[in-house]
Structures are given as structure tokens and as C-alpha cells.
Amino acid sequence: MTLFNPTRCQALLALLMLVFSLAAHSDPQPAPQPWLDALDTLKQGSMPEREKAIMQLADIKDAHNLAILQALLDSKLFITKTDARLVIGTDNHQGFDLSDAVSGASLGAVGHDALTKINLTNKMRGTLRKIIGELELSADDPKVRLAAVKAMAKEADEKAISLLRERAGQEQDEAVREAIKVALLLQDMDSEDKAVRIMAIEGLKAYDSQEAANRLNAMLEKDENGEYSEPDADVRNLAKASLTNINNRLQLYGSIETIFFGLSLGAVLVLSAIGLAITFGVMGVINMAHGELMMLGAYTTYVIQQLMPNYLGVSVIIAIPAAFVISALAGIAIERGIIRFLYGRPLETLLATFGVSLILQQSVRSIFSPLNRSVATPEWMSGSWQINDFLSLTWNRFYILVFCLLVFVLLLQILKRTSLGLEVRAVAQNRKMAKAMGIPTARVDAMTFGLGSGIAGVAGVALSQITNVGPNLGQAYIVDSFMVVVFGGVGNLLGTLVAGFSLGIANKFLEPFAGAVLAKILVLVFIILFIQKRPRGLFPQKGRAADS
């Protein structure tokens, strides 16, 4: 985790690009005369004049113009009362933050009554919507085009359809082309011609479109007179078949989504349990303060974000090594200060570390207040990956899943390839023999505990991205993470991974039937029963190590 970490560089690059694009936006552009004239007319009070102005603006295709029209539609375009300037105002609860409509320059904030809104008729709104759609349809950004196509598909008229057809020929982007195809097919569903309708229904079968599903459903419904909205029985049957087709896929996507949610929950469980698996499995030490070490990691993220509020994207990346170091140091302190006096007395260790957890909780409560602190999610982690109408995966959960696997692999490599790992495994297998071979067991214990605790800190960074950071953060996960370790089999990292993911998925599959709380209870009860059947977990240790 050096300064020149590739992920960090990427985040920096993204940040630079963002700043650059903002700068480009506020740059005053040379404004063409017809445009300025049209904007002037827009300020006129009379409705026909305004309508004319809007039509004039429709012919000018640039992004800035689009922003003005959008503001007009959203009732964000105003005229200042003092100098009759056309401005875009964003409500900030006390008043408006203004920017000049023509130049885009920021004009500071004013009160609510310093502006006159430009009023519109409903008809004008309709026209505006279409104009915006058209402008967006030819925008440079494929995402904007895609959104425009989807909006047009919902309330398409003759003109929109012809625009879409026109666009279909020249569209380069695959996704936009498909969206246009769906929009046109949807349009065909209203056709008088039975053959066209059948073609449309057949064609729609293959697309994952919410709108298509809705329309097909509507076709099969009866109105209040008991008549089908679709008169032809053949078409209805076809529609039914197409709908089943779409619904089948819908179910599949539902399952994929549930599995994804389960995996991401599992990733959180694995992250929180894996550090525990080391200290518990390798050293036989129950660390009840493990959750609080995670909490320390989460608070580290919070503090780093407070220190560098302008670099959110980078702060999370920096927080990872920082949290590792802080939690690891805390862990080593606990081991040297308390646990080493209690080796061979696991129940006492459990109690003492529980005491430590209370102290840590209360310290955090005293330092940071008992209220939850919110940790911001950086831009590159927010939002979701929209695969199609039915399936979207949130980025933060996706990253946590990836992060969990990375941490896991890293940890395995440390245990397998480094000399520390070798010593740790030796001590875990046979402490006395390892000592006789000259391994400094006391030092290895401290390092192992530090490693496990550090990973807890890293897990805390991940947690800070999906839950509130508060003094009770650790408590919420401690029981779960113990369950994962015990279920997977103590002393077996792979078991922890399998257990974490399977518990996560099981939980998410139960949730729709049982509700979140009951699902959790069921999983807990299942584990309690499972432990009765296989007291040593899914993957029990074999050989001599199992006896101790």
C-alpha cells in the first residue's frame, strides 16, 4: 500500500477529470446571437412569446442550451428582480444558489423572494419535454441518449417515433440501439395491423424491459366490461407466451440478485470473521474485543475523511493501511498487556477481552459522542451497475466482495509464503515443539494477534461503507462472526470463507419468506443445531491438533 498504488492513481485521475470537466462547464462560451435573442424573448411575460422562444431554442443543439431547457422544465429558471437577469437557481432551503443562465458563472446565494419564476403552461411543458428528448437523443454521451430513448418510449407520439427511427439508423452504441428497438416494438404493439402486433410481441420476448412486461400484462387484462384490451385471442396467447418468457428471466435475475446480496453479506461476514479465525484458530484465544477492533478501523476511516474532506475517493484507500496499523497496534497491546497472562485459560481470556471491548466502546463514545458518525462513500463506489431493467448491482457491495477476496488471498499468501506464516502455522500445530525448535513463541503470538486485529481494522473500513459507524458497530457483528468461525471449523481459513458465504446466501434467500429478523434467527438456530451435530464445524481439524 504505497503512495503509488494503481487504484489510488486511478482515483486521483478520476478526480482530476472531474475538476477539469467542472472548469470546462463554467467557462464562458462565445454565445451566438439567435440564441441570446431567444433567451431574451423567454423573459417576456406573455405565454405565446415564451412558446415561440422555446421553439427557437429547440433548434440550437448544444449541452449548455440543454441545461437551460432542463432548468426551465424543472422550474429552476428565474429572472432576478433587481437586474432582470436570466438565472438558474438551486434551492438550498434558505434561498437559492444562483448561476447565470448565459455564462454559467456562479452568482452566489439570494433569498427566496429576490427572483421571479418563469411560468409555463402544461402544453409548453409537453413541448419542452419533447425538445429535451430530441436534444438528448443527439447528445454525445451514450448514457444521456439511453435515458432519452427510455423516456421517449414511455410517451411516444408520431414525431418521437420518427425521430427514434431516424436515430436507429445512425446510432453507434449497442445499448442505445437496443433501447430504440424496444421503444419501436412497444410502439408497434398499438398498431391496428394484427401481423405487426404479433411481430412486436415476438420481438419483445428477447428483451429485458420492464415497460415491455407492463404492456404485455396490460394486454392480458380485462377492462370493466369483461373485454380484453387485446381483442384477438391469437395475439393474447402469443403475449402470454412472451410474458412467461420474460418472467422466467425475471426470476433468474431475481435469483442472481439474491445470490449477489448473499455474497456481499457473506463478504462482510468473512471479513469480520477472518481475523477472528486467526486468533481463535491459531492461538485458541477468544477475542471478544474483535468487534471493537473493527469499530476502531471504521472510526479510522471517519477520522481520515475528516482530515481530508476534499479527497473522499482517496481517503478510503488511505484508510485501509491506516486502519490495519491502528487496529494491529491495539491488538498487540491487548495481547502483551492481558492475554499473555491467560494462555491456557480460554474462558478467562474471553472475559478479559470482553472487558477490553467495553472499555474500547466507552472510549469511542467519550471521544466521538455516542451518536453514529456517517462516513461518506466516494464517488467511484456509489451508484449501481445497471445491467438491465431488472438487474442492478450496487457498486459498494461489489467492491466489498472483491475486497474481501483480495484480503483473503493476501492472508493465505502471508500464512503460506512468509516466514511469519510458517512460524504461525508451526505454533498452531504444536506450541511446545515449535518452541523447542527455537521459534520465539511469545513474539509469534503477538504478531499473530496483531495480524488478526489488523484484518479486523481493515474489515472496519469496509463496514464503514455500508453501515453507520457508531460505538455499537462491533457488537452487532461479534456474534455473527463467531458463528462463522465455529460453523466453518476452527483453524481453517477456507472453512471460514465457505461458511461466511453460505451463511450470507442462506440469510438472503430466507429473507423474502421470513423477513430479515426471522431469517437471522433461523440461521442462528440452524448453527446452534449444526454445532450439536458436528461440534468441530464444517471442516474440522484432523490429527493431533484436534485433541488440544
Place this chain on the structure above:
Amino acid sequence: MKLLTLATQDKTCATVLMVLAAVTFIIPLCNLLTPADSPLHFSAYTVSLVGKYLTFALLGMSLDLVWGYCGILALGHGAFFALGGYAMGMYLMRQIGTRGVYGDPLLPDFMVFLNWKELPWYWFGFDNFGFAMLMVVLAPGALAFVFGWLAFRSRVTGVYLSIITQALTYALLLAFFRNEMGFGGNNGLTDFKDILGFNIQSENVRSVLFFLSGLALIIAFLLCRWITNTKLGRVVTAIRDQESRVRFLGYRVEMFKLWIFVFAAMLAGVAGALYVPQVGIINPSEFTPLNSLEIVVWVAMGGRGTLYGAIIGAVVVNFSKTVLTGLMPDAWLFILGGLFVVITVLLPDGIVGLMRRNIRSKQA
């Protein structure tokens, strides 16, 4: 008589018993016989506070039986206490009758609020005091029996057992938080009016409840003392020290463990039932794992494996909790946490161990 001779063999034990008896008889008597402005009269607050300590002492002692004598560190003992409390709470709820906010003769307020039409089946019978008292011991006992039977038979021991007992109370916590369970959700059961026809708020009833708590503690103490001195008790202690050896000697270890575990759970249930009318509320927070861990601290603090140590520990820790949370609310968790650490590292035998060491060094 044999019980008493057993109890008086050990000096500390006899002292504790005498103090207990004195407290049990004097406080209620003072309250019943003296007028409210007399210096011998204890305030209602003090009576219910000390009464609460007595129920905690009973709870601590029941844990000492499983942990101190049988070596099972149960981190879910609070669940049995809470179950007993809920059984009592359900009886008290049914006694409210039409005096609730909604005035429904049958349904408690929260059920009316949830728009329930009839009483769930598991609420039937709780208007009968005898049945409710039976459930106070049977509900925790049954849970302990099922759980213990499964766990001990499959030889789940040590930290594994500790963790799954913790999971048990955590699962119950989640369950009782659910409104659909029919136990009042996170508000729990409260607003009690009567117990056996007497106003639960009145001073006399409080004194009687206090007396009963003390009496229950004394009886339970003598009973536990007796159990630990029978053959069963000795086998149990042997299990704590060398489980496999006892098994190889031909004893059915799991049965002994189960017996003691169920008995302790029932005692905890009684403690819960005495606790609820004195504090006037029972809610799911009694199930939190932290509560169960606090019980462990009482026992560790007092000195485990002595029974009276648990009583001393429960009273000392709870008394300091009352005082300290009043004086400096933020410091309590620091102190509780510190106690955990200091006791386990420096004072493995607790206060009783410390006293014994002092006596021994004086004698030497």
C-alpha cells in the same frame, strides 16, 4: 436441620447467611411496623432497589452453580432470567383487565394496538397465578433442557458452548423484539396494576415482594449448598475438573450436566419472576448478551464455586453500578470493563478468594 449444619460449617458462609436473613426480615418489618416519617422506615425506592439486588444475587448464584461447580461458562444465562420474567409479566398483564388504555377485557393494550382479535394460544392460562408460577420455572427449564440435552449429548464444551449459549440469547433477543411474537415487541410488558388482587405499587406489596425475594434467595442458597454436597454435586465438581476421567469412570457426564443446567435455569427463572413486579417492566433488552455477561462478572467478582461469593459479587457490582451511573454515567462501562480485566488477570478467585488469602496470611 442438616441443611443448616451444612450451611454453618464455613464461617464466611454462615456470616453471609445471617446478614441475608437479617436484611430479609428487618427491612420489610421496619416498613410494615413504622410510620412513613420514622427514621427506621425505608423509602419505596430503597426497598425495590435492594429487592432488585436480591433477585440479582439469586441469578448470580444460579450461574455459579453451572459455572463455578460444573465449569460451564454459560453466556446466555440472562435468557432464563428474562423468560421467568416474561412469564410473570404475562400474568401481571392479564391482571390489568379493563384498566388498560383501550379497556379491552381480554387483550393487553399492545395486542389491541396491533389490531389482534384474540389472545394467542400461548397466553392462555396466564390469568391463573398458579399456572403462571409453574411457567416461571417450566419455561426456562424446558429451554435449558432442550438446549442442554442437545449440547451436552454432542459434547459441545468450553468456548464453543459459551458461544452458542450467547447465540441462543441473541436469537431470543431478536425474536422478542418482533411485534409478531406477541410479547409486546420492544416495549415489552409494563403498566402492571395488581398482583393477586393487591396493588403492585403499594408499600406493603413491595415489602412483601422484598421479603419473598430474600426468602427465595435463602432457600435457594441452602438448596444449592445441599446439592453441591450430595454425590451429584461431587460428580459435577469432578466433571468441572476432569471431564473425560469422570466419563471413563462410567458416569453419564451429560446427564449430570443437564440436571444442574436445568436446575440453574429454573432458579434464574424464579429470580426473573421476582424481579419483574419490583421494577415494573420486562422488555427484550433483558436478553442482550451484555446482560448475561454482566452476570458472569458478578460471579467472577465475588469468587466462583462458593455460592455466597456470587451473592456478594452481585450485590457489590450492582450497588457500585447504581452509585456510579448516578455520579458519572460515562465511567460505568470503563469500570465494568476494568473489573473484567483486573479480576481475570489478578483476582481469579474474586473477593472471597481475597478474604481467604487475608485470613490465611493472618493465621500464618
